[in-house]
Amino acid sequence: MRTDEQALVEAARAGDQDAFAALVEANQSKIYNLALRMTGSPEDAAELTQETFFNAWRGLGRFQGESAFSTWLYRLGSNACIDFLRREKRRRQISLTVPLDGGEEERQAELPDWRYSPERQAEQQELREALQAGLDALTPEHRQVLVLREIHGLSYGEIAAALTLEEGTVKSRIARARLALRKYLVETGNFPACASSSRAKGRPE
Amino acid sequence: MSSCDEALDLISARLDGALSAGEEAALEAHLALCPACRALLADLEELHGVLPELWTEPPADLTDRVMDRIRTEPSAASTRRSVRRWKQWLSMVAVFAVILLGAGGLRWLSAGYLGAGSSGGAAPAAGAPAAPAGGQMEAVCSGNSVAPEVVADAPLEDLPGPDTVDGAAPLCIPASAPAPEPDTGAEATVTAKNPDGSRIAEAGNSADTGDTQATAAFALLCAEPELAGLVSAGPLPGQEETGLLLRRAEDAQGDTPAYAALLCVDAEGTEVHLHIWAEERAAWADQYAIWTVTRLEDGTAALQSEQAGDCALCVLPTILE
Numbered sequence: 001m002r003t004d005e006q007a008l009v010e011a012a013r014a015g016d017q018d019a020f021a022a023l024v025e026a027n028q029s030k031i032y033n034l035a036l037r038m039t040g041s042p043e044d045a046a047e048l049t050q051e052t053f054f055n056a057w058r059g060l061g062r063f064q065g066e067s068a069f070s071t072w073l074y075r076l077g078s079n080a081c082i083d084f085l086r087r088e089k090r091r092r093q094i095s096l097t098v099p100l101d102g103g104e105e106e107r108q109a110e111l112p113d114w115r116y117s118p119e120r121q122a123e124q125q126e127l128r129e130a131l132q133a134g135l136d137a138l139t140p141e142h143r144q145v146l147v148l149r150e151i152h153g154l155s156y157g158e159i160a161a162a163l164t165l166e167e168g169t170v171k172s173r174i175a176r177a178r179l180a181l182r183k184y185l186v187e188t189g190n191f192p193a194c195a196s197s198s199r200a201k202g203r204p205e
Numbered sequence: 206m207s208s209c210d211e212a213l214d215l216i217s218a219r220l221d222g223a224l225s226a227g228e229e230a231a232l233e234a235h236l237a238l239c240p241a242c243r244a245l246l247a248d249l250e251e252l253h254g255v256l257p258e259l260w261t262e263p264p265a266d267l268t269d270r271v272m273d274r275i276r277t278e279p280s281a282a283s284t285r286r287s288v289r290r291w292k293q294w295l296s297m298v299a300v301f302a303v304i305l306l307g308a309g310g311l312r313w314l315s316a317g318y319l320g321a322g323s324s325g326g327a328a329p330a331a332g333a334p335a336a337p338a339g340g341q342m343e344a345v346c347s348g349n350s351v352a353p354e355v356v357a358d359a360p361l362e363d364l365p366g367p368d369t370v371d372g373a374a375p376l377c378i379p380a381s382a383p384a385p386e387p388d389t390g391a392e393a394t395v396t397a398k399n400p401d402g403s404r405i406a407e408a409g410n411s412a413d414t415g416d417t418q419a420t421a422a423f424a425l426l427c428a429e430p431e432l433a434g435l436v437s438a439g440p441l442p443g444q445e446e447t448g449l450l451l452r453r454a455e456d457a458q459g460d461t462p463a464y465a466a467l468l469c470v471d472a473e474g475t476e477v478h479l480h481i482w483a484e485e486r487a488a489w490a491d492q493y494a495i496w497t498v499t500r501l502e503d504g505t506a507a508l509q510s511e512q513a514g515d516c517a518l519c520v521l522p523t524i525l526e
């Protein structure tokens with residue numbers, strides 16, 4: 001698979017747009033999901049995904065195959081997200097209520113799935129919103145490592161390569177991000193699961 | 206027996222399958238005695254299980270939109286900096302100093318002399334003190350510009366290399382800063398001082414990221430191991446008039462992207478942000494390293510970072526006044 005990717009990259013670097021389109025197709029979910037969870041907005045995520053691939057196209061000459069193509073894309077994507085968040089922060093408070101996932105909604109409208117009761121759909125949506133609100137409450141540097149680990153399933157090494165960090169930094173940042181997310185969700189009463197009298201409050205940090 | 210802080214790291218690593226047998230045993234031992242951490246483990250396991258459900262399919266037309274954009278834009282080879290342009294710029298710019306504060310004190314990575322015209326070569330400011338014995342150094346800022354000193358005109362290749370020995374005399378010094386940009390209005394000087402007030406270095410300049418919100422900016426350094434190479438000043442890509450920033454010069458292969466660090470003060474003048482030049486995007490990438498600015502009574506400002514010990518810098522755009 002890697003050599004197929006290499007062939008596509010070579011071709012794209014030589015100007016073959018169809019080859020690049022294949023690379024986009026293969027990697028767009030990764031970048032889209034990173035941007036979606038970093039920004040909480042499907043529209044912004046789509047825009048940032050386009051921007052990332054556009055930058056990748058322009059910067060192909062710089063990519064020497066020193067890492068997987070997706071690792072390089074993650075780097076471009078996370079930079080684009082961070083820059084975007086910087087600019088957005090200056091303009092407004094980041095809303096903690098997250099827009100509904102447009103994609104999901106559209107699908108539901110087109111193909112109503114009667115396996116799920118409206119109640120369950122609402123619960124799932126509520127869960128997604130609560131989690132996104134939790135992510136929004138994190139610092140961007142916590143958010144990005146947590147998203148890449150938990151949602152994208154990247155290893156510490158892959159995250160370290162993508163974000164040009166030390167692996168140890170990635171590891172400890174993820175731990176702190178998990179703690180911060182949990183703290184936020186508990187404090188806002190949004191913890192998805194088991195309510196609990198057994199959950200100790202105010203865990204020392 | 207581990208503490209709860211250590212347990213957090215172990216719990217997190219366990220979720221990622223990154224625990225050694227010994228660490229697993231230590232964690233179990235702690236959990237047996239700590240209900241708070243058991244609760245934490247349960248919660249984090251839950252989050253670990255549920256977060257992947259946030260994965261969402263992108264809009265169906267996203268690839269098309271990407272390719273449309275690519276097709277309609279003229280294909281551009283990545284623009285490479287012109288070294289010749291640099292040198293031209295260098296001849297007009299002030300000297301800069303690069304300061305890196307490690308936990309052990311002051312360490313100079315590099316510094317450079319840039320000519321202010323063709324004045325004769327003079328040695329850098331004399332008597333630069335040796336690195337302080339240890340402890341944190343507070344960088345303080347002053348809004349007064351410093352009278353220019355004569356500086357040697359050195360070509361790019363002759364800029365000194367890294368110098369990390371404690372006690373080695375750092376090169377420093379400010380010469381005249383370039384005319385400030387009208388909108389930044391910053392003609393600023395930086396003074397780095399030892400805790401006892403003795404002066405270590407000064408440099409001055411201004412820059413603008415081009416972002417309308419950021420005002421004056423300054424450049425120093427962060428503790429990146431890669432930056433232990435030659436550092437020199439150069440223009441902000443896309444902006445002729447610029448100011449000061451730091452770049453690592455190209456290595457012998459000529460292909461390594463130069464590396465630049467830039468600090469920007471936000472519009473409120475309360476935070477300084479570190480940006481790294483992202484060559485592949487021809488744009489500044491915010492590293493989200495933030496220093497908070499505190500005004501001191503004597504009119505100077507102190508910069509403090511949570512990343513204690515790793516970075517140091519001084520900045521003083523006049524916005525701080």
